[in-house]
Amino acid sequence: MDDQNKNLILATVLSFLVIVTWFLLFPPDQQAPSTTDSDGELVQGVPGDEALDGDSATAATPASPGDPEADVAEVEAAASEAPRVAVETPSVIGSISLDGGRIDDLSLADYHETLDPESPLVRLLSPVGSDLPYYALHGWLAVSGVTADEVPGPNTRWEVAEGETLTPDSPVTLEWDNGAGLTFRKTFSIDDRYMITVAQSVENATGAPVSLRPYGLVARHGLPDTSPFFILHEGVVRMSDGELEEVDYGDLEDYGAQEGRIEVASDGWIGFTDKYWMTTLIPEPGTAFRSEARFGNGVYQTETVYPVTEVADGAAAEATTLVFAGAKEWEAIRAYEEAGVQRFVDSIDWGWFFFLTKPIFRVLHFLNGVIGNMGWAIIGLTILIKMILFPLARKSYVSMARMKELQPEMEKLKEQAGDDRQKLQQGMMELYKKNKVNPAAGCLPILLQIPIFFSLYKVIFVTIELRHAPWILWIRDLSAPDPTSILNLFGLLPFAPPEPGSILFILSLGVLPILLGISMWLQQKLNPAPPDPTQRMVFAWMPWIFMFMLGSFASGLVLYWIVNNTITFLQQYTIMRLHGSKPDVFGNIRQSFRRKTAEEKGK
Structure with a gap:
């Protein structure tokens, strides 16, 4: 497996782990109404009647206010x-x-x-x-x-x-x-x-x-x-x-x-x-x-x-x-x-990543004040985040492009090393060092996206400024899932889609989740499908798995991810072209739909 595909698989696995970890750490907490009957001192509407100031001579126990x-x-x-x-x-x-x-x-x-x-x-x-x-x-x-x-x-x-x-x-x-x-x-x-x-x-x-x-x-x-x-x-x-x-x-x-x-x-x-x-x-x-x-x-x-x-x-x-x-x-x-009022802003639940959620919300709030629409503000925030991370992303894309240029030399090393994996690894490291290529450079931007994703989810989930905030057309609440549904052809058929919580709700995909799946799929097509059948299958299914998993997420978060994927695609495509690599996106798309020959099926 070449290192470029390793980075792509790592990105996919990390993204998948983000979602899986989220559902494991934050599963629905079904709380039943309390039936506790306390024998404590609580009196409805009146503070406790115990002595209130032991150091005061006048601090006698107040009389009980009654049953x-x-x-x-x-x-x-x-x-x-x-x-x-x-x-x-x-x-x-x-x-x-x-x-x-x-x-x-x-x-x-x-x-x-x-x-x-x-x-x-x-x-x-x-x-x-x-x-x-x-x-x-x-x-x-x-x-x-x-x-x-x-x-x-x-x-x-x-x-x-x-x-x-x-x-x-x-x-x-x-x-x-x-x-x-x-x-x-x-x-x-x-x-x-x-x-x-x-x-x-x-x-x-x-x-x-x-x-x-x-x-x-x-x-x-x-x-x-x-x-x-x-x-x-x-x-x-x-x-x-x-x-x-x-x-x-x-x-x-x-x-x-x-x-x-x-x-x-x-x-x-x-x-x-x-x-x-x-x-x-x-x-x-x-x-x-x-x-x-x-x-x-x-x-x-x-x-x-x-x-x-x-x-x-x-x-x-x-x-x-x-x-x-x-x-x-x-x-x-x-x-x-x-x-x-000391630290009153902290009454808002900013969460574990408060050092990110607070500034992210302030920027989002500012953009909303300038633009006047929270949906466009989310798009603007995504662009700003991509601009801030661009130096790291550029190093990642440049490294990936240069690794692609080294592909012929890597193949020669594989032929020379045969089954000697230690010799192959030593040869690879010398090749990377000689050409000043860091195969791990593609990981950092991906890792940085994880806390940003969590923080933005938190902002959209807890801040009242996102509650009932509209974007365009059918998106009238960015804190709620896309209300359209593929099950009723996005409103063309005369019946309501399944309600949240029903078994069929996960199949009730809206327009935004479908666009998310397409954006991830297109991002994969910057590179040919990996030759390994297992890798190829993982790559083929992953965008659509994500599409279903994120279908019930807030529209604002799905919108962020769509814009993030689109910008990533454009950045990576441009940088790869500047370094002599010509991604054949349409060719890779056609290849993914090509019927396999009998010989290929037998492999």
């Missing part, structure tokens, strides 16, 4: 009757319940569930009583000088003190008087994106000092629908003094009393992340707090609990928490990071 099951039943019974304050911004719409002052009804104004503009908006937060309650709640824990009944709980009915509708220009203040000298207020304000500011205050007119701890929490009742791929993290995400942590829902169910607790010295945040959406509690930068993630009684919960606050008689205290509730748009999250 969790009873609390939930009570809230569910009153959920439909609770008065609400409307939330209206350019990015979110919904309401805040006056029962508990919960942020529990938010939909994203710019995002629909499907491509149909008439489909429902994506609903991020839902109240208790819905299928999967998901909400943010803020309150105070009684420490000393006050009982648990004298601080607002998860079901406390608040009154509107100021404002009518929460908008970027009009905050809303809720108020509750405990009737024993303490007046609590919550002031909600919101920007035009996804950040809500919750300023809690308490005024003490009891005649004696009291000690309280402000807290915020995000709770999810029941296991949410998650993506069935290990490549994507969904669950708890938090930053604690510069350390990022991701906890899957299944791992959170196994946490002990102390495992999910971190004391944060100055900067951090915690919440739940989905594929495209996130709800996160963010204490003001420079604030110490306890970050906690835990599970119990079917509820997944994240908390931020502040240090004990001493409130003298006649004095007041305030605590402010930010709540991010919205889409993980890179520009919005980056703006919040620049405003002081």
